[in-house]
Amino acid sequence: MSEATEPETAALFTYALRLGDDALVLSQRLSEWASRAPEIEEDIALTNIALDLLGQARALLDYAAVVEGGTRDEDDLAYLRTEREFRNVHLVEQENGDFAHTIARQLFFSTYQLFLYEELISSTDELLAGVAAKAVKEAAYHHDHAALWTVRLGDGTDDSRRRMQAAVDRLWPFTAELFDADDVETGLAAQGIAVDPATLRPRWVRAISDTFATATLVIPPTVWTSHGGRRGVHTECFGYLLAEMQYLHRLHPGASW
């Protein structure tokens, strides 16, 4: 890090935090399904996915801590930051809702993450490239899982189709934020370190449209879009998620087993 300038270090820290927080928060949401999924295979699948995401989050937050200078570690970043200090998109913090909502959120996010990691493999930053090379294979399984369920529910019974479409309609406004880029992404992308998420959008829309065509679902008209997570402004449900995730760590500071 000695050769990097201060603004570059700050940007890299923020970038690692953004990717890490997306994975961490979605992992926490998915783990809420443990023992509550519609069937045991799904219980295992959703928690497996949560575990993959947690592993990705740990690698990214650990890296963010190193880039920052080592004053904090991955646990400090996960458990001791407040709501306004998290940099995840709004999509991943949205409540699980019914199973269709969880699947819609999974489809939107895993498709984005798959394309992101595919590009990040070529990052000039060795650590980010290493995380991506491993995680891209996990994201491919996550995407496959979500796409299969989207088709099964969308092209299923009248009730499953109605609920899947309702989930898509509810979560669609949160998808635009996935492709927001500010100086952090564009600056690092120019150096070959980061991926400018805006460049992923055409492929993402195509992939979602293809899956929806098979699933007999429709992309709703965009009436409004949600933004601000990358700057630390979150939706109401996020505070409750953090309270649950951080409670034990804050109650017993420094405890280990």
Add this chain to the structure above:
Amino acid sequence: MTVSMSTAMSTSTATSVAHDTTALTHAWTVSCSVADPELPVVTIGDLGIVRAVDVDTDGCVHVVLTPTYSGCPATAVIRHDVVSALNDAGFDRVEVRTVLAPAWTTDWITEDGRRKLSEHGIVPPSGRSSMQSGASTGRRIDVALAMRCPRCGSLDTKLVSRFGSTACQAMYRCTSCLEPFDAIKPY
């Protein structure tokens, strides 16, 4: 001096004397013989996750491991077990480092490891890992190859779930003998 897998990148230069070589071979063997905590029928050497072992001039052993899945909960246990095994073998100082690149794939599981998994009723991954380069080609993971039932040998089997009892396994059911079984996913 460093012993490393043929697929791994070896960085250190050799300054070997006979004594070092013996210690190194011993450290390598001990490290590789640690059992996987979740699939104890195979060793971490069988799985191909021991990337390099080095004994420095002060006698400290440096082991480089690579995780299988990002969130594999066994990783921390494996680190601990490697340190214990080397301590028991007389190496007082051990440092274990985890590296991500190049990323582990199921292709790194040895022939011996595949045989052991198979004998244990777990179908080893068939064919090459699905994403060698991460290149962006057709994105669907192909796990459509028929899995042979490890109990009755039937090919009439069905994928129940792509996610199994550990991150690396998928669940199948044999339609002939009706027994469920696990298989390691191509990764």
